[in-house]
Amino acid sequence: MNFDLFQKAKENIIVVAHRGACGGNIPCNTLTAYEIALKQGADMIEVDVSRSRDGKLFIFHPGMEEDHFNKKMNFKRMKFEKIAKERYVNFDNSVTQFGVATFDDFLEQFKGRCFINIDKFWDNPEMIYDAIKRHDMIDQVLVKSKLSPKIIKTVEDFCPDVAFMPIVRDKHPYHEELMRRKINYIGAEVLFEKEDSYMASPEFIDMMHRDGKLVWVNSIIYDYKEQLAGGHSDDTAFTVNEDYGWGWLADKGYDMIQTDWALMLINYLKESGKYYKK
Secondary structure (H helix, E strand, O other), X not given: OOOOHHHHHHHEOEEEEEOOOOEOOEOOOOHHHHHHHHHOOOOEEEEEEEEOOOOOEXXXXXXXXXXXXXXXXXXXXXXXXXXXXXXXXXXXXXXXXXXXXXXXXXXXXXOOOOEEXXXXXXXXXXXXXXXXXXXXXXXXXXXXXXXXXXXXXXHHHHOOOOEEEEEEEOOOOOHHHHHHOOOOEOEEEEEEOOOOOHHHOHHHHHHHHHOOOEEEEEOOOOOOOOOOEOOOOHHHHHHOOHHHHHHHHHHHOOOEEEEOOHHHHHHXXXXXXOOEOO
């Protein structure tokens, strides 16, 4: 498989499965959830990487131990041997058969199969970068982060070959600087509360495309009180209609959409004729 995000974006809207595809007894951020996301047709899977007290990297969103295990724990203060014995609970708070996967096991299982977005990269950049290199998967991986001068310098000095996107809200003041730096700056993840934001304007999206950059938008919802794409979301795709929730984002010309409903989004995009690029 040729891992070229720019070429892929010329072919179709890139669908990113947020933490895989979960539901029923299958928890998010598990190897099974990621396998399901690929079966649903996702182009990229988004993963959260954490580190145990004894320095082991594993797939988990830090700070959500009680939510996903129904116990008060802090994995950062635990050795991985103990973490590995814990089991996720499902949506009914019943214990499942699923535990956390090591980062190495995750990388080996999905090597050569899909694009990967590593979230929480900046918590442990050296260890994560070393693991990506060790598995020879630099071309598959995209990392994102909110911006600061320190982060820009870290990317330039430490991992300039990894595909990088800044996370920007309502404006993108670092665009020109990132273009000048020795960074594999491939585009930006945009967040905006209102649909008349500059991040949703033809001027911004066209400018990014003219400069050879991709634009990532989120239809996911963490908290309905904090909109990530001006009210156009997975939620409104179902509670209003798919054209409003997802079609609006596709029509704007965004290259990548992160969703919690990969299969339904892909089906909608294909049925509406918005999936494949003309």
